[in-house]
Structures are given as structure tokens and as C-alpha cells.
Amino acid sequence: MVLNIGPQHPSTHGVLRLKVVTDGEIVSDIAPVIGYLHRCFEKHCENSTYEQVIPFTDRCDYIASMNNNFGYVVAMEDLMEIKVPERVEYIRVIMAELNRIASHLLALGTYGLDVGAFTPFLYMFRDRERILDIFELTCGARLLYNYMWVGGVSHDLPVGFVETVYNFLDYFEPKVQEYNDILTYNKIFIERTADVGVLLPEVAISFGVSGPNLRGSGVKWDIRKDEPYSIYERFDFDIPIGQGLVGTTGDCWDRFYVRVLEMIESTKILRQALKDIPTNGDVHQALPKKIRPPKGSIYRRTESPRGDLGYYIISDGSPQPYRLKMRSPAFTALSVLNEISRGWMLSDVIAVLGSLDIVLGEIDR
Amino acid sequence: MTVDRLIDWFPISATWPGLTFLLAVLICAVPVFLFIAVYALVVIYGELKISSFMQDKVGPMGQGVGLHAWRWGLLQPVADALKLILKEDIIPASADKKLFILAPFIVFIGAFIAFSALPFSQTLIIADMNIGIFYILAVSSLGVIGLIMAGWSSNNKWSLYGAMRSAAQIISYEIPAALSIIAVIMLTSTMSMQGIIQYQSGLIWGFLPNWLIFNNPFTFVAFFIFFISGVAECNRTPFDIPEAESELVAGAFTEYSGMRYAFFFLSEYANMFVVAGVAATAFLGGWQSPIPGLFNSPAWGLWWFMSKTMFLIFVMIWFRWTFPRLRVDQLMSVCWKGFTPIALVNIFGVGIWYLTLG
Amino acid sequence: MTDNQEQLIKEAVKKALQGDMDAVNNIEDRVTRSKAKAALVKAKREAAKTSAEPSAEEKSEESGSESKPASQSPNQQFAGIIASQFPNTVDEELSSETHIQLRPAKWFDVAQYLRDDPACLFDSLQCITGVDLGEDSGLEVRYNLHSMTHRHAIEIRIACSDKNPKVPSVEAVWRIGDWFERETYDMFGIKFEGHRDLRRILLPDDWEGWPLRKDYEVQETYHGIVVPKVKEGWE
Numbered sequence: 001m002v003l004n005i006g007p008q009h010p011s012t013h014g015v016l017r018l019k020v021v022t023d024g025e026i027v028s029d030i031a032p033v034i035g036y037l038h039r040c041f042e043k044h045c046e047n048s049t050y051e052q053v054i055p056f057t058d059r060c061d062y063i064a065s066m067n068n069n070f071g072y073v074v075a076m077e078d079l080m081e082i083k084v085p086e087r088v089e090y091i092r093v094i095m096a097e098l099n100r101i102a103s104h105l106l107a108l109g110t111y112g113l114d115v116g117a118f119t120p121f122l123y124m125f126r127d128r129e130r131i132l133d134i135f136e137l138t139c140g141a142r143l144l145y146n147y148m149w150v151g152g153v154s155h156d157l158p159v160g161f162v163e164t165v166y167n168f169l170d171y172f173e174p175k176v177q178e179y180n181d182i183l184t185y186n187k188i189f190i191e192r193t194a195d196v197g198v199l200l201p202e203v204a205i206s207f208g209v210s211g212p213n214l215r216g217s218g219v220k221w222d223i224r225k226d227e228p229y230s231i232y233e234r235f236d237f238d239i240p241i242g243q244g245l246v247g248t249t250g251d252c253w254d255r256f257y258v259r260v261l262e263m264i265e266s267t268k269i270l271r272q273a274l275k276d277i278p279t280n281g282d283v284h285q286a287l288p289k290k291i292r293p294p295k296g297s298i299y300r301r302t303e304s305p306r307g308d309l310g311y312y313i314i315s316d317g318s319p320q321p322y323r324l325k326m327r328s329p330a331f332t333a334l335s336v337l338n339e340i341s342r343g344w345m346l347s348d349v350i351a352v353l354g355s356l357d358i359v360l361g362e363i364d365r
Numbered sequence: 366m367t368v369d370r371l372i373d374w375f376p377i378s379a380t381w382p383g384l385t386f387l388l389a390v391l392i393c394a395v396p397v398f399l400f401i402a403v404y405a406l407v408v409i410y411g412e413l414k415i416s417s418f419m420q421d422k423v424g425p426m427g428q429g430v431g432l433h434a435w436r437w438g439l440l441q442p443v444a445d446a447l448k449l450i451l452k453e454d455i456i457p458a459s460a461d462k463k464l465f466i467l468a469p470f471i472v473f474i475g476a477f478i479a480f481s482a483l484p485f486s487q488t489l490i491i492a493d494m495n496i497g498i499f500y501i502l503a504v505s506s507l508g509v510i511g512l513i514m515a516g517w518s519s520n521n522k523w524s525l526y527g528a529m530r531s532a533a534q535i536i537s538y539e540i541p542a543a544l545s546i547i548a549v550i551m552l553t554s555t556m557s558m559q560g561i562i563q564y565q566s567g568l569i570w571g572f573l574p575n576w577l578i579f580n581n582p583f584t585f586v587a588f589f590i591f592f593i594s595g596v597a598e599c600n601r602t603p604f605d606i607p608e609a610e611s612e613l614v615a616g617a618f619t620e621y622s623g624m625r626y627a628f629f630f631l632s633e634y635a636n637m638f639v640v641a642g643v644a645a646t647a648f649l650g651g652w653q654s655p656i657p658g659l660f661n662s663p664a665w666g667l668w669w670f671m672s673k674t675m676f677l678i679f680v681m682i683w684f685r686w687t688f689p690r691l692r693v694d695q696l697m698s699v700c701w702k703g704f705t706p707i708a709l710v711n712i713f714g715v716g717i718w719y720l721t722l723g
Numbered sequence: 724m725t726d727n728q729e730q731l732i733k734e735a736v737k738k739a740l741q742g743d744m745d746a747v748n749n750i751e752d753r754v755t756r757s758k759a760k761a762a763l764v765k766a767k768r769e770a771a772k773t774s775a776e777p778s779a780e781e782k783s784e785e786s787g788s789e790s791k792p793a794s795q796s797p798n799q800q801f802a803g804i805i806a807s808q809f810p811n812t813v814d815e816e817l818s819s820e821t822h823i824q825l826r827p828a829k830w831f832d833v834a835q836y837l838r839d840d841p842a843c844l845f846d847s848l849q850c851i852t853g854v855d856l857g858e859d860s861g862l863e864v865r866y867n868l869h870s871m872t873h874r875h876a877i878e879i880r881i882a883c884s885d886k887n888p889k890v891p892s893v894e895a896v897w898r899i900g901d902w903f904e905r906e907t908y909d910m911f912g913i914k915f916e917g918h919r920d921l922r923r924i925l926l927p928d929d930w931e932g933w934p935l936r937k938d939y940e941v942q943e944t945y946h947g948i949v950v951p952k953v954k955e956g957w958e
Contacts, residue, residue, distance in 0.1 A: 116690030122420040208899035
């Protein structure tokens with residue numbers, strides 16, 4: 001039977017269409033059809049200036065906008081050889097890690113919803129709201145920030161910011177334990193996700209999967225540690241990898257648990273950053289008056305909550321990019337869906353899709 | 366009993382017994398239908414509020430008695446019911462019309478006629494048959510036919526999936542439920558609902574009421590088996606894969622709208638009441654008060670029955686918002702490899718207990 | 724401009740040319756700072772003109788004291804390895820320290836070699852970018868490869884013509900090539916030979932034209948819906 005999941009469906013994370021060929025309940029082939037959210041991001045960039053590209057990058061992965069911005073400005077600053085002040089570096093790391101926590105909360109909450117657990121979804125969104133309130137305090141926007149600019153950030157931290165984030169961290173860290181009790185170690189959840197959709201490391205690397213999906217398969221690869229950018233070398237944090245605690249290494253539960261542990265690591269980074277942030281400095285100091293990078297090209301990767309976010313920028317010396325390609329981690333994650341969910345049941349396809357944590361905005365651009 | 370009393374009361378019963386019977390049945394059926402409607406409103410409101418409090422929300426707050434002073438949203442379910450009644454009745458063009466229209470009624474009938482054997486109080490039972498509990502178990506399977514009709518006639522692959530899963534689930538979970546009831550019947554030696562409740566009068570060990578749940582460890586386990594199988598029969602989470610929202614939109618009922626959907630909805634809640642009612646009767650003493658001797662007039666009997674049933678329904682709602690859902694094959698393996706063997710062992714256990722310990 | 728300012732700017736520019744931007748960034752006065760940045764840009768342009776090297780072939784030639792073959796960039800290193808294994812594939816003139824220019828003919832074999840050879844082990848294809856270099860130069864496909872075991876990365880560029888662009892497909896070597904190549908085909912019209920299922924991925928199957936080419940004209944209507952034109956020049 002050829003079934004069609006989506007494009008309008010409660011649990012595809014965005015407008016995604018899956019053409020599923022099933023034999024009863026067992027799935028034999030899945031063909032994802034994407035492009036419903038294609039907004040010609042790359043063509044628009046060729047007609048905009050480098051500053052005008054930043055709001056566009058926000059809208060690609062709309063759940064982790066800070067990290068999208070971060071990737072772009074890191075690539076641009078490498079290309080133009082700009083060095084930003086210390087305070088800007090710390091602010092960027094704080095924002096990126098807060099957004100990482102928010103993104104993981106959404107991923108885990110909606111995954112629980114897909115599997116049928118309605119309540120943890122609301123608990124996680126309640127905590128995500130507190131992070132969005134912090135962002136609103138800083139730059140006025142809750143979801144799409146346009147915050148990190150080439151050479152600096154758009155707004156300096158408001159008064160009382162450090163206090164607020166410390167309060168949030170003190171509130172949040174015990175909550176992770178609560179989530180573990182209610183969802184992660186729940187017997188029914190484990191039965192739904194353990195041993196399902198096992199992603200072997202070689203398959204993952206060949207498919208270009210990265211981020212928590214790759215780490216769930218046991219590969220210790222994190223761009224923040226292995227190709228460090230900004231000031232990540234100064235922080236002391238671990239890279240959690242999947243070890244098959246309740247099933248096989250690389251199953252859905254491992255990917256889920258890696259995200260839970262990553263939230264804890266992000267809180268560690270946040271605490272260290274808040275302690276060491278320089279208290280004064282002009283965040284607009286290093287903003288170039290006119291962005292005209294030298295001729296050349298650059299490919300730079302950063303770690304977004306979904307994996308390796310890469311920007312390939314070709315500049316021809318003019319104020320507009322000649323070509324800008326965004327290599328999105330969710331694109332590669334979705335391509336591996338067919339490989340790992342063949343032979344499982346229809347409910348498992350939903351479980352696997354949720355564990356890959358895709359955002360269609362990033363896939364389609 | 367009530368039907369019999371009504372028949373005796375009618376002055377024309379001697380000359381036209383058939384007509385009298387029909388009239389008596391109608392007079393009993395209408396209050397039951399009204400009761401189901403009102404009860405559904407109460408339970409829907411309860412579900413919304415309880416789920417909201419469990420999820421750190423506030424739930425419906427708007428419409429209701431006293432718009433500003435008591436913002437309790439008490440009229441929310443009324444608004445829901447009105448909305449469903451006033452919605453456009455869409456029948457998909459390629460659906461099988463006759464079956465499509467018939468399906469909600471059959472599902473509702475399956476739940477509705479089980480009410481005729483529920484003992485609301487000592488004197489308030491529509492028909493006290495000597496096979497009461499057997500009758501309830503039998504007619505609650507009627508709903509399956511309606512579900513399959515709904516899934517098939519919608520001409521929608523997703524509905525078909527939902528209907529097939531649902532049918533398999535309900536039929537399978539009937540077995541452990543029935544086996545648990547057999548354990549009860551073995552002790553009470555009667556299948557009549559009032560008889561089962563009468564058996565549970567008195568005290569054990571001087572202070573515990575002689576309810577079957579406390580009687581012996583095997584019936585204690587049988588209660589849980591029956592209750593969880595009942596939750597599965599109602600298609601409630603953690604067994605709600607047939608209507609799994611995140612996978613199949615609404616399962617077998619995807620194509621239904623308006624009043625027809627309301628009927629399915631209503632019958633799900635009616636089913637919940639039947640399951641909770643039977644569990645309360647067979648294991649928790651029905652309309653008997655926990656303190657024998659006190660509070661056992663018929664009015665109090667109604668109160669005890671309703672409160673036990675409502676407590677069990679609260680537990681069902683609690684389950685729904687706490688657990689993720691089981692996958693279909695896991696559901697089935699829990700039933701056939703878990704519950705059915707335990708229920709069979711229970712029957713043996715009860716028999717041996719009765720013979721050895723009296 | 725006072726002498727003090729001039730002096731400050733000169734020193735800041737000198738430090739910046741050596742790589743330390745903090746001197747320029749830490750100038751308090753905005754006017755002075757922007758003047759320093761302008762002077763820096765001018766100085767860099769002069770330096771590029773006087774060095775007169777088109778694409779800085781060997782880094783060791785510029786910084787004379789460090790002229791050792793070991794400071795070759797990975798691109799040059801692997802260009803050498805590929806050239807020795809597969810003669811006639813590397814286009815020496817256009818390869819540089821930033822990329823390796825390959826001819827399309829034996830690309831599939833080179834790709835397999837790069838993935839399997841123990842010294843290379845490029846098991847991860849990071850990104851495939853299609854580029855339209857303009858009317859005269861045609862199209863180009865750029866591959867960013869990375870090795871998880873050895874942690875080195877190279878960039879490979881393959882040029883193809885405008886009219887009938889064809890490049891061998893590497894989807895059998897790196898599985899992600901499947902979707903990346905479909906995307907490049909979708910946007911540029913480059914046909915990847917050997918790809919099992921080359922069809923559009925982001926746009927509908929019956930869309931006309933190759934959007935990311937510089938000479939792309941968007942179609943007027945699509946199934947009766949009017950297609951809005953992209954605004955040119957957003958200044």
C-alpha cells in the first residue's frame with residue numbers, strides 16, 4: 001500500500017511529505033518529498049548585501065536562529081579577517097548556548113508528543129518560554145533575532161542580564177532530572193524508542209549526518225571541540241555520546257538522551273561564560289563600515305543544535321555575495337531516514353523522524 | 366427491576382403487554398440517554414481541567430457561570446456540544462454512504478445498551494437480569510463492528526489503518542477482561558449484578574469492607590487486569606494507537622465531522638462509564654457503602670456507585686496525560702503474552718483459594 | 724588630521740597588517756577608527772598589487788624564512804598525491820593552496836581513491852556547491868571533503884561547460900552525494916552521470932529553468948499561478 005504522510009500532518013516537523021510503501025504495517029520504502037518551504041534563500045542572498053543576509057539566515061532554521069547567525073558571522077569574519085572584541089565573543093557564546101537549550105527543549109518535547117506523551121511537551125515549553133523571555137529582554141525578538149552582525153552584535157546586554165540568566169540556570173538544572181523521570185526512563189517510552197532506527201557510525205558518516213544524531217551513534221565529533229571557533233577553547237565541557245544504555249548504540253533513545261545530556265553541558269558552558277564575561281566594552285566597536293570582503297571563497301562550519309552548519313561564501317569584492325550556500329545539517333539527517341527505517345512499522349517511522357530532529361526551514365531554505 | 370416495576374405500574378399492562386413493554390423501555394431509555402449526555406459534558410470538562418492542571422496550564426476559563434468572579438469555564442463543554450451540532454455534515458464523495466451513516470449509531474448502541482444492566486443503586490437498575498455481567502461483556506463488543514464500518518466506509522487508507530488496529534485491540538483485550546470477571550463469578554456464584562454486590566456485603570477482618578478487591582490476592586490482581594483491559598477497550602492512552610493523533614490524525618474517525626463525530630465521542634465516554642461501572646460493581650462493592658450499617662439508603666447507594674465510578678474515570682484521565690502510547694504490536698504482546706496468562710492463573714488461584722481457605 | 728592621530732593610525736595599521744586587529748578596534752574615537760580602517764584597506768590593496776602574484780602559489784615564497792615543503796596546505800599536498808596516482812586529472816594551473824582543480828573525466832575513480840586510501844580516508848563529503856562563474860567561464864561544482872580519522876580537509880573544484888554540463892556522480896562513494904547532487908542539478912542544471920535518480924528536489928518536478936544561474940529568467944506562470952519576480956538590487 002502506498003501511503004502519503006503529509007504535507008499536512010501533526011507530526012512531521014514542518015511541511016514534509018513522505019511517500020511510504022508499506023506491506024501491512026511494515027514499511028518497505030520511504031521517499032521524502034521536500035521543497036514545500038523553499039524560499040529561494042540563496043538567490044535572495046545574491047541580490048542582498050552581506051548585512052541584509054543575516055535576517056535571511058535567521059529564517060532558515062527558525063528554532064535555533066542565534067546559531068544560524070553565529071555560523072554566518074564566523075564565516076564572514078574568517079573571510080574578512082576581522083577580530084571582534086572579547087565581550088562580543090562572550091555574548092555570542094552565551095546566546096548560542098541558550099538557543100541550543102531552547103532548541104533541544106523543543107526537539108525533546110515534540111518528540112514526546114509524537115510518541116504520545118502529552119505532558120512533558122508542555123513542561124518543556126514552559127521552560128523554553130523563560131529562555132525566549134531572556135532573548136526578548138536583550139534584542140526584542142522571541143524567535144528570529146537578527147542579533148549577531150559581522151563584527152559584533154546588534155544590542156548590548158541589558159542591565160540585570162547576568163542575574164536573569166543565573167536565575168534561569170538555577171531553575172532549569174533540576175528540571176532536567178524531572179524530564180528524565182517523566183519521559184526518558186519511562187518504560188513505555190523506552191519500548192517505543194530503544195533498538196528502533198539504529199544508525200551505524202559508518203552509515204552516518206557516509207550520509208554526512210552530524211551533531212547529536214552522529215554522537216548518538218557513538219562518534220565523538222563536535223565542531224566546538226574539534227574545529228573550534230570563537231572562544232570555545234576556553235570552556236571546559238564534555239561531549240556526550242550514545243552508549244546504548246537501554247538498547248543498541250545509535251537507536252532513537254540514544255539520540256534523545258544525547259540531547260538531554262547536551263542541555264546539561266550547555267548550562268556548564270553558560271556558567272563559565274557568565275563568570276568570565278568582561279564587564280565593559282563597546283559591542284559595536286569592530287563593525288565594519290561597509291562590508292566588502294576581499295575576493296575569494298570560504299567554507300566554515302559551526303555547531304548548530306542539529307549538527308554541522310556550513311556556509312560556503314564566494315565573494316567577488318562587491319558588497320553583495322556572489323554565491324552563498326548554506327549547508328544545513330537537517331538536510332543530511334533527512335536523507336538517512338529511508339536507510340534506517342526500512343523494515344520497521346509505521347509508528348516507528350514517526351518515532352525515527354522525531355528523533356532526527358529536522359526543521360524544514362533549514363532543509364528547504 | 367425498573368422496567369418490571371414500570372410494567373406493573375401501567376394500568377394497561379394486562380391488555381397490551383407488548384405496547385406496555387415498549388413504553389416502559391422508552392421511559393427508561395430516555396433518562397439514560399440524557400444521563401449519558403450530561404455525564405459526557407461533566408467528564409469532558411473534568412478532562413480539560415484535570416489535564417490542564419497536570420500540564421501546568423489553567424484550562425478553560427472563559428465561558429461559564431459568572432464571567433469575572435468565577436472564571437471557571439463551566440459552559441465550555443456546552444459550547445463544544447453546540448459547535449459539534451451546528452457543524453456542516455460532510456460525507457466524502459467516494460465514501461460508502463450507507464455504512465458511513467450507520468457506523469456511529471452502531472458504535473453508540475454498543476455502549477448505550479450496556480447501561481441497562483448497570484446497578485446504579487439498590488432499586489435503580491433498568492433490568493436486573495440473572496446474566497447481567499455476561500450481558501454487558503457481550504454487548505460491549507458490538508462497537509467493534511461499528512468501528513470497522515467507519516474505517517472502511519471512509520474510503521481513506523488512514524481510517525482503514527485505524528479501524529483495523531482498533532478492531533484487533535478491542536477484540537484481544539476482551540479476553541483478559543472476561544477472564545478476570547470469571548474469577549469474580551466463581552466466588553459469587555451468580556452473574557446477576559445485584560447478586561454480585563450482595564455478595565460483597567459485610568466486613569473482613571473486622572474493619573475492611575468485604576469488597577472483592579480485598580477478598581483474596583487473586584481478585585486483587587484481577588481488578589487491575591480488568592481495569593487496564595477496560596482502558597484498552599475504550600481506546601484510551603496508553604492504548605490509543607487507533608486514534609493516535611500524531612500518526613493517524615484521528616484514526617477511524619478522520620472523515621467524520623459534526624454530529625456524527627459527536628456520536629463517536631459520546632460513545633467513547635459512555636464506554637468509559639460502563640467499564641468503570643462494571644469495575645466498581647464487581648470489585649469495589651457497587652452501591653455499598655464502605656462503612657456497612659451507615660449511609661446505605663438507596664439515595665446513598667446511588668452516591669456511592671457514582672463516586673466509585675467517577676474515581677475510576679479520574680484514574681483513566683490521569684493515565685491519558687501521563688503515559689506515552691504503546692505501539693500496536695507491543696499492545697498485542699502485552700495482552701496475549703502478559704494479561705491473558707495472568708488472568709488464567711488468577712482463575713486457578715481463586716478456585717484453589719476458595720477450596721482450601723474457604 | 725593632527726600629528727598624534729596620524730601617528731596613531733600609522734601604528735595601528737602596521738600592527739593590523741601583521742595580523743593584530745585589536746590595535747585598530749580599540750581606538751576610542753569613532754572618526755579616527757574609521758580613518759584607520761580606511762588606511763588599512765588602502766595599505767592591503769597596495770601590498771596585494773606590489774606582490775603581483777595571481778593566486779599565491781606557494782606560501783613558502785611569501786614568508787621566505789619558513790620555506791619548507793611541510794608547510795604546504797592540504798590542498799597542495801593532495802593535489803600532488805592525486806596527480807601521481809591519476810595522471811592528467813589535476814589541472815595544475817588553476818589549483819592553488821585553497822583548492823584542487825580537477826578535470827571531470829576520472830572524477831569517480833579519484834573520489835573512490837580519496838575515500839579508501841589509508842593516507843587520505845576522506846570519508847565525509849561536507850558540501851557540494853554549484854557555482855555559475857559567469858558567461859565566459861561556465862559552471863563549476865565545488866566539493867568540500869573532510870576526513871574524520873585524519874582530520875584534514877580539502878576542496879575540489881570541477882569546471883563544466885555552460886551548454887551541456889556533465890560531471891560524473893559520486894553518489895555511490897559518499898551516500899549524501901545523492902541529495903546534494905540532486906540539489907545542484909535542481910538549481911544549475913548540471914547533469915551528474917551515473918546518478919540513479921536525478922530529479923529535482925526543492926522545486927516541483929515540472930519547473931522550467933535553472934534558478935541559481937546568473938542568466939535565469941523566472942517563468943511567467945506556473946499552472947496558472949503568476950510567479951512574482953525577484954527584486955533586483957536591494958539597496
